[in-house]
Amino acid sequence: MRKTLDRKEDFSVPIFHTFPEFLEGIARLYGPRPALSWFTRRKEEKTLSYKELTDKVSALRNMLLEKKLPTGSHIALIGENTADWIITALAVISCGYVAVYVDTEQSDESIRDMVRRSDCRLLFLSGTFLPICLPLLQDGQVSGMILMGSKTTEAGVEMLEDLYAAGAQKEVSAFPQTDPSQTAEIVFTSGTTSQSKMVLLSQGAIMQNICDTGTYVRLYERVFCSLPFYHAYGFNTAVLNSFLRGCHLYINGDLKTTMRDLQLSSPDSMLTVPLMLEAIHNQLWLGVEKAGKAESLKKLIQAASVCKKFHLPANFKTFDALREKICGSLRLIICGGAHLSKEIAEEFELLGIQVLQGYGITECCPLISVNCNYDNKLGSVGRPLPTVELRIEEGEVWARGPSVMQGYYNNPEETAQALTSDGWFKTGDLGYLDKDGFLFLTGRKKNLIVFKNGKKVSPEKLEELISSIPMVKEVLVTGTANGVFADDVKLTASIYPDPQRTEGLSSYEILEHLQHEVDKINNTLPTYQQIQLVNIREKEFNKTGTKKIKRHGN
Amino acid sequence: MLQLIQDIIYDVTGKSGITYETDFVQDLALNSFDVMNIISAFEEHFDTSIPTREVWQLHQVKDVIAYLAQKGFTEP
Numbered sequence: 001m002r003k004t005l006d007r008k009e010d011f012s013v014p015i016f017h018t019f020p021e022f023l024e025g026i027a028r029l030y031g032p033r034p035a036l037s038w039f040t041r042r043k044e045e046k047t048l049s050y051k052e053l054t055d056k057v058s059a060l061r062n063m064l065l066e067k068k069l070p071t072g073s074h075i076a077l078i079g080e081n082t083a084d085w086i087i088t089a090l091a092v093i094s095c096g097y098v099a100v101y102v103d104t105e106q107s108d109e110s111i112r113d114m115v116r117r118s119d120c121r122l123l124f125l126s127g128t129f130l131p132i133c134l135p136l137l138q139d140g141q142v143s144g145m146i147l148m149g150s151k152t153t154e155a156g157v158e159m160l161e162d163l164y165a166a167g168a169q170k171e172v173s174a175f176p177q178t179d180p181s182q183t184a185e186i187v188f189t190s191g192t193t194s195q196s197k198m199v200l201l202s203q204g205a206i207m208q209n210i211c212d213t214g215t216y217v218r219l220y221e222r223v224f225c226s227l228p229f230y231h232a233y234g235f236n237t238a239v240l241n242s243f244l245r246g247c248h249l250y251i252n253g254d255l256k257t258t259m260r261d262l263q264l265s266s267p268d269s270m271l272t273v274p275l276m277l278e279a280i281h282n283q284l285w286l287g288v289e290k291a292g293k294a295e296s297l298k299k300l301i302q303a304a305s306v307c308k309k310f311h312l313p314a315n316f317k318t319f320d321a322l323r324e325k326i327c328g329s330l331r332l333i334i335c336g337g338a339h340l341s342k343e344i345a346e347e348f349e350l351l352g353i354q355v356l357q358g359y360g361i362t363e364c365c366p367l368i369s370v371n372c373n374y375d376n377k378l379g380s381v382g383r384p385l386p387t388v389e390l391r392i393e394e395g396e397v398w399a400r401g402p403s404v405m406q407g408y409y410n411n412p413e414e415t416a417q418a419l420t421s422d423g424w425f426k427t428g429d430l431g432y433l434d435k436d437g438f439l440f441l442t443g444r445k446k447n448l449i450v451f452k453n454g455k456k457v458s459p460e461k462l463e464e465l466i467s468s469i470p471m472v473k474e475v476l477v478t479g480t481a482n483g484v485f486a487d488d489v490k491l492t493a494s495i496y497p498d499p500q501r502t503e504g505l506s507s508y509e510i511l512e513h514l515q516h517e518v519d520k521i522n523n524t525l526p527t528y529q530q531i532q533l534v535n536i537r538e539k540e541f542n543k544t545g546t547k548k549i550k551r552h553g554n
Numbered sequence: 555m556l557q558l559i560q561d562i563i564y565d566v567t568g569k570s571g572i573t574y575e576t577d578f579v580q581d582l583a584l585n586s587f588d589v590m591n592i593i594s595a596f597e598e599h600f601d602t603s604i605p606t607r608e609v610w611q612l613h614q615v616k617d618v619i620a621y622l623a624q625k626g627f628t629e630p
Contacts, residue, residue: 041597041603080606128605128606128607254590254606255590255606256590256591256593256594256597256606256609257594258590259591260594499582
């Protein structure tokens with residue numbers, strides 16, 4: 001049987017308070033080890049050691065400091081997941097400036113709007129975003145641009161490669177005086193209804209959060225991350241945490257090559273979101289079905305579940321072979337960002353791959369709670385991090401501690417609504433703590449459907465039930481106005497059926513089958529929670545940057 | 555070119571019966587991840603790179619053919 005971590009001694013991590021401390025620390029502790037790898041389009045592996053990585057950060061810092069920008073200047077990063085993106089973020093923050101992470105999945109105008117609203121005067125951007133952002137330079141709305149990863153002859157645009165080369169020729173400059181309370185990042189929240197908010201995160205808050213995370217989660221040696229870096233989950237939780245532990249991080253930022261790079265990098269640990277985990281799960285079952293072994297595997301899983309229930313050993317060789325074939329050396333998956341089906345997590349566990357679910361929100365750097373390698377309760381999002389205080393206020397999760405944001409940039413009204421005077425952040429998520437201190441999420445406050453009789457239901461709860469129908473690929477439950485009174489609603493389930501399971505079936509046959517299955521679920525629910533209308537969608541739902549289904553605009 | 559695209563889509567998704575008007579999402583019911591995997595196969599075949607933001611505009615088979623023609627790729 002493979003070694004699993006079950007001793008708390010394995011979880012000690014170095015503690016840092018600022019980014020300069022962090023950079024000095026990882027260079028000193030892990031210098032020659034591989035820090036970061038990625039694959040080119042031709043599948044060549046490129047690698048930077050910790051020393052090479054931190055040397056590049058120093059070279060860029062030399063050049064940035066020569067620009068003599070005031071401390072706290074805002075500098076935007078607009079680009080795909082690359083080593084340059086990481087190096088730039090680390091250099092900007094360790095100079096005492098604020099790195100502004102622009103969500104690159106937005107429209108061209110939204111990207112320009114994010115730059116304007118965040119008051120950035122200097123931009124680092126990849127070739128894709130140069131034509132989109134050039135008007136800002138030409139209009140004088142920004143004063144400089146630095147191109148990452150390609151070349152240009154555009155006036156006023158410098159090239160990052162030139163800055164690396166020039167900076168490396170200079171004496172390494174000392175880190176500017178940095179305080180943990182200095183703002184390090186501005187991260188845009190992926191709001192689904194209104195304009196995105198700009199979350200201010202301090203150096204100390206981020207460092208506290210990653211050190212806390214490290215004491216709960218032990219990543220192994222090779223870590224794979226395809227989460228976008230412009231989200232706190234991607235950069236803070238995945239990238240910085242991996243460096244904190246001296247891991248070898250493989251990065252990918254393009255859905256086109258995610259599965260390819262996942263296989264090429266053969267990681268033992270992976271940080272991801274449910275959508276990706278479900279895609280891997282689907283691949284696994286498609287492979288099994290093609291091999292004509294679906295029925296026997298289902299029986300084996302049932303048998304293993306029973307064994308597990310009675311604490312009997314359930315390490316069947318078939319599972320080992322299947323895991324090796326489909327998932328290589330993968331043995332740990334950290335999953336967050338959205339709700340993950342407990343059944344999928346259980347199947348991975350039976351295959352010998354541990355799934356640790358966590359919960360975070362950008363305003364908390366982001367992690368609030370996570371399961372531990374040695375103490376994992378499936379279905380929960382783990383225990384609160386060591387320095388995070390949790391309280392459940394009328395069903396809503398409130399968090400307090402050093403990782404909570406400084407506020408929303410240029411938005412005192414929203415800040416006052418989100419933070420109480422004594423420092424509690426209202427997450428807007430609903431949940432409860434069980435007797436062992438594990439947090440369970442049940443829905444989001446703003447999505448609560450309120451009925452005329454005063455009863456409430458969270459659509460996520462119903463969506464989880466409906467998602468268990470094999471033919472359902474995606475589902476969104478909404479409360480639809482009944483037309484009589486404003487608060488008289490009926491529950492509607494809009495379902496995007498799994499195309500692979502509905503091949504050859506007419507829309508009518510699909511609807512009939514789904515209605516039958518939903519009726520069975522309804523039989524187990526109180527009347528007011530029963531689904532009254534089933535709609536079929538022909539297209540998958542629109543999703544936010546973190547692959548959550550958008551509740552509005554679908 | 556249509557034959558080539560049919561072959562690629564079949565290899566990646568197992569779907570057949572592709573025409574010029576076939577819509578990846580509406581007709582083949584593919585999700586964004588499936589579409590990206592198909593585009594990735596095109597990239598490999600033509601030894602080119604199709605930027606992700608341009609993929610957003612390729613809804614139908616004929617869009618892909620027009621895009622590749624514009625880039626100077628034609629199947630002998």
